[in-house]
Amino acid sequence: xxxxxxxxxxxxxxLPDALEGDDPFPWIASVDDYLAGLDGSRGEPVDDGDxxxxxxxxxxxxxxVGDATEPELxxxxxxVAGVPGVPAGVYVTVREGDDDDLGEGRLVDLDx
Numbered sequence: 001x002x003x004x005x006x007x008x009x010x011x012x013x014x015l016p017d018a019l020e021g022d023d024p025f026p027w028i029a030s031v032d033d034y035l036a037g038l039d040g041s042r043g044e045p046v047d048d049g050d051x052x053x054x055x056x057x058x059x060x061x062x063x064x065v066g067d068a069t070e071p072e073l074x075x076x077x078x079x080v081a082g083v084p085g086v087p088a089g090v091y092v093t094v095r096e097g098d099d100d101d102l103g104e105g106r107l108v109d110l111d112x
Contacts, residue, residue, distance in 0.1 A: 003066075003096060004066065004068075004069070004070045004073060004094055004095070004096060005046055005064060005065070005066040005073075005094070005095045005096075005105075006064070006065050006066070006070070006073040006074065006076070006077055006092050006093070006094055006095075006108075007062050007063075007064050007092060007093045007094075007095065007102060007103050007105065008062065008063040008064070008065065008076075008077045008080050008081075008090065008092050009052070009054070009060045009061075009062055009090065009091050009092065009093065009103070010027075010031070010060060010061045010062075010063070010080070010081075010086060010087060010089075010090050011058065011059070011060055011087045011088075011089045011090075012025065012051060012058075012059035012060050012061050013087040015085070025061070026085060027083060027084070027085035027086045027087070028049060028061060030083050030084065030085060030086075031049070031063055031080050031083050031086065032049060032063075034079065034080065034083055035063060035065065035076075035080070038065075038076070040067060042068050042072045042075075042076075043065050043066065043067055043068035043072050043073050043076050044065065044066070044067050044068075045063065045064065045065055046064045046065060046066040046067070047064045047102075049061055049062060049063045049064075050062055050102075052102075052103050054103070060103075062102065062103055063080060064102070065077070070094060073094075074092065074108065074110065077090070077092045077110055078110050078111075078112055081110060081112045082112070090110060090112065091107065091108075091109070091110060092107075092108050092110060093105040093106065093107055093108070094106045094108055
């Protein structure tokens with residue numbers, strides 16, 4: 001097994017029909033629930049999700065998964081992209097162990 005870590009970048013886009021007082025990002029909790037349900041045999045969350053600003057200045061939410069092979073981690077990322085409510089534009093960066101910082105690394109297309 002490799003020491004790959006995948007950062008799943010999700011555009012931090014509020015629901016267009018969210019009412020005042022509603023959670024504008026309910027998909028974050030849905031993704032957290034999905035990731036919490038992983039049994040660790042083929043990947044699991046490495047860290048809590050966190051807000052992030054990419055190099056273009058766009059707000060994103062990052063979910064970090066590891067403890068599996070890169071193909072297994074990319075499968076998790078594709079599943080995250082398919083969680084209801086998750087905005088379009090999800091992409092991942094792959095880090096090899098601790099060589100790269102959070103959100104950095106090799107960009108991989110999810111083909112979703």
